[in-house]
Amino acid sequence: MCHHPKTICANEYFFLELLFMILLWLFSNDANGVPLRRSKRGWMWNQFFLLEEYTGTDMQYVGKLHSDGDRGDGSVRYVLTGEGAGTLFKIDEKSGDIHATKRLDREEKAYYILHAKAINRFTNEALEGESEFIIKIHDINDNEPRFTKDPYIATVPEMSEIGTSVIQVTATDADDATYGNSARVVYSILEGQPYFSVDPETGLIKTALPGMDREVKEHYQVVIQAKDMAGQMGGLSGTTTVSITLSDVNDNPPRFTKSLYDFKVPESTELGSAVGVIRANDADINANAEMDYRIIGSDGPGMFDISTNKSTQEGVIVLRKPLDFERKRQYSLRIQVDNVHVSPRFFSMGPFRDEATVKIQVEDVDEPPVFERSSYVMEVKEDAARNTAIGSVSASDPDGVRSPVRYSIDRRTDMDRVFNIHAGNGSVFILRQLDREESAWHNISIIATEFNNPRQISRVPVYIRVLDINDNAPTFATNYETFVCENAKANQRIQTVSATDPDEPVGGHRFFFSLAHEASGKANFSVRDNKDNTAWILTRRNSYNSLQKSTYLVPVVISDGEFPMQSSTNTLTVRVCTCDREGNMKLCNAEALTGRAGLSTGALVAILLCVIILLMIVVLFAALRRQRKKEPLIISKEDVRDNVVSYNDEGGGEEDTQAFDIGTLRNPEAIEESKQRRDIVPETFYPPVRRPAPPPARDNNNGDVRDFINQRLQENDSDPTAPPYDSLATYAYEGNGSVAESLSSLESVTTEGDQDYNYLSEWGPRFKKLADMYGGDDSDRDS
Structure with a gap:
């Protein structure tokens, strides 16, 4: 299949490209007719071109397909398939003309690939193979440039030189950049x-x-x-906004708002307090505005200091030493402020600092009295008499108008009122006798008060030391207890003693030991002073007899070496004991056993535990033996040995079968055979006596009961194993249908009918006893 020449004439762009190719072929040979080499191009003869964005009213003509087998007799039918066939593109089956049905956008789709066939209309046979061709959409300038951002944000340092880059903006054009200048963008x-x-x-x-x-x-x-369109007239354009901010650089020095600052400060201001705040302004911001303040001159060195408040960039003047209006009333400071971060680029602009003068005036305030010393130390001997002056304190009013001062003792520090002070001159004296051994130091507080203004007070600590005098005699360092063996030898050491003294001499203690003068003539022991504040107790004879004398008392005199000398007599108790050859104690008298050879605490505790355990065993054994004895079945409160069985259910008479069975009384045969009591063991076993059956029951029920009672009485009278006391069973529930009715004497009074009570007389004295125990007359009891 080939393309019809009419198609080329109908498409301007296709004609221009074809013309260009012909001219290129003409000039592609050299002088000898040899073809010149050229680079391969993407040219295709089977292409159609179509302008985008067609605005005409008719369908846009694309091109024409024609087959060499088409003789114009209408036997050929052209078929179009592929992208957009039948929707975007339509073909005339007879002529092969192709038209675009819609306006096309190159930015949406740049080309379409289609296939064409020529078919015999009558036989449906293909006249030649299927041909593929492309419809390319030619671009027109129908898209304006668009920036990638809107707006742009940028910063550049202030004071920048000309040509300093700030930011780069970018715009894109959707048109075809490979065709014409539709996508060539120029910025302005x-x-x-x-x-x-x-x-x-x-x-x-x-x-x-x-x-x-x-x-x-x-x-x-x-x-x-x-x-x-490279900025040419007729091109499309787009705009964007760029927001540019100048970033700060340190190009401005700090400046004080004024050259002289005045502050007034009371002389009572506490150390570390702020006495004034100054501020310098800097047109820069952030780190470029950070400042540093310092004192470069002062007529009161060390009195003040200045620091920078990092949040407000202010200079805070702080007091470092106490102010005194009477000593100095005004101070002058020279303050300098500098930028912390300085750029060398701007050194040519001059120093980035400033200076100012600060005047500080000290204001007078009414101050409390001031003691000459911060504390006082006084000394007094412990034997000083009462009202003895031990020292004095002094305070004065520091104000210009001197006020008299009164002195007193803070009694919270001297609750025992040991000391007092003269209110006018500050002399301290004692009120009672002192004892160094009781308290070596006394810490009190003295108050000074302005006479004209009692609210102005001050305090000073006074430490009073009580000096020692030799007023205590030395004594044994501990309570010594020793023994001597019966076989001891003369001059044998039995004890080493030492002494103690609550006094504290300057050179230390020096004790002297000796035997009391009154015991030296007949002494059995001697005392040897070792010259080192210890002494030995020695024997003076060869043997001792505990039977003759078991205890010796040795009086030892201990003296100190101070003035006045103090001494005391201390008694050492010596027990006489039996010892082995090595001198180890074996046996002592009773007192010695308690003191030295006695049992230890652990042994005494063990013996005590053994005694307690033995007592517990004895008590337990006695309890077990008592438990083996059998208890009586019933213990009466009145101890009358009567067995009373009580049923708190009154019953409903003879017709009440729920309470008890009256048939047992009527039928003696049903009565259980007598059994031997378990609570009494007879000496001889007697078999129970079997009684003959009673005669037949009478017509009424009273006869049955009487016979039953008589039979029981006879059995108990003749039974040697019967208990020695009577047994009475009571039934507290009367019932409501007894044929015997009531046996009460009250009932008999109101009842018209006759009642037979003769059988009661047959009970004899036994029933009378039981009736008396029951608590009333036998005529008042119900059966």
Whole structure:
């Protein structure tokens, strides 16, 4: 299949391309007719071209398909398949003309691939093979450039030089960049001159004016335009806004708001308090505005200090030493402020610092009295008499108008009222006798008060030391108890003693030991002073007899070496004991056993536990033996040995079968045979006596009961195993249908009928006893 020449004439662009190819072929041979080599092109003869965005009313003509087998007799039918066939593109089956049914957009789809066939209309046979061709959409300039952002945000340091890059903007065009200038964009600046410029090809924005100062103007709005068709007339354009901010640089020094600052400060201001605040201004911001304050001159060195408040960038003047209006009433300071971060680029602009003078006036306040010393130490001997002066304190009013001062003792520090003070001159004296051994130091507080203003007070600590005198005699260091063996030898050491003394001499203690003078003539022991504050107790004879004398008392005199000398007599108790050859004690008298050879605490506790355990065993054994004895079955409160069985259910008479069975009384045969009592063991076993059956029952029920009772009485009278007491069973539930009715004497009075009570007389004295125990007359009881 080939393309009809009419198709070429109908398409302007296709004709131009074909003409170009012919001219290229004509000039592609050299002088000898040899074809010249050229690079391969993407040219295709089977292509159609179609302009996008067609605005005509008729369908846009694309081209014509024609087969060499078509003789014009209408026997050929052309068929079109592929992308858009039948929808976007339609073909005339007879002529092969192709038309576009809709307006096409190259930016949506740049080309379409279709297939064409020529078929015999009558036989449906293909006249030749299927042919593939392409419909390309030719671009027109129907898209304006679009920026990738809107707006752009950028910063550039202030005071930047001309040509400093700020930011690059970019615009894109959806048109075909390979065909014509529809997608060739050129940038220009519409707003922002003369401060900034833009490169027309790259869109790079740069500074165009030197010395732009942030402190003068910080924000700029720049409008950039992008135009296609290389900026030529008729091209489409788009714009964007660039927001440019000048960033701060440290190009401004700090400046004080005034050159002289005045502050007034009371002399009572506490150390570390702020006495004034000064501030310097800096047109810069953030780190470029950070300042550092310092004192470069002062007529009161060390009195004040200054620091920087990091949040407010203020200089805070702080008091370091106490103020005194009477000594100095005014101070002058020279303060300097510097930027912390300084750029060497701006050194040519001069020093980035400033100075100011600060005057501080001290105001007078009414101050409390001031003691000459911060504390006082006084000494007094412990034997000092009462009202003895031990020292004095002194305080004065520091104000210009001197006020008299009164002194007193803070009684919270001297609750025992040991000391007192003269209110006028501050002399301290004692009120009672002191004892160093009781308290070696006394710490009191003395108060000084202005006479004219009692609210102005001050305190000072006074430490009073009580000096020692030799007023205590030495004694044994501990309570010594020793023994001597019966077989001891003369001059044998039995004990080493030492002494103690609550006094504290300056050179230390020196004790002297000796035997009391009154015991030296008949002494059995001697005392040897070792000259080191210890002494030995020695024997003076060879043997001792505990039977003759079991205890010796040795009086030892101990003296100190101070003035006045103090001494005391201390008694050492010596027990006489039996010892082995090595001198180890074996046996002592009773007193010695308690003191030295006695049992240890653990042994005494063990013996006590054994005694307690034995007592517990004895008590337990007695309890077990008592438990083996059998208890009586019934223990009566009145101990009358009567067995009373009580049923708290009154019953319903003879017709009440729920309470008890009256048939047992009527039928003696049903009565259980007598059994031997378990609570009494008879000496001889007697078999139970079997009684003959009673005669037949009478017509009424009373006869049965009487016979039953008589039979039981006879059995118990003749039974040697019967208990020695009577047994009475009571039934407290009367019932409501007894044929015997009531046996009460009250009932008999109101009843018209006759009742037979003769059988009661047959019970004899036994029933009378039981009736008396029951608590009333036998005529008052119900059966």
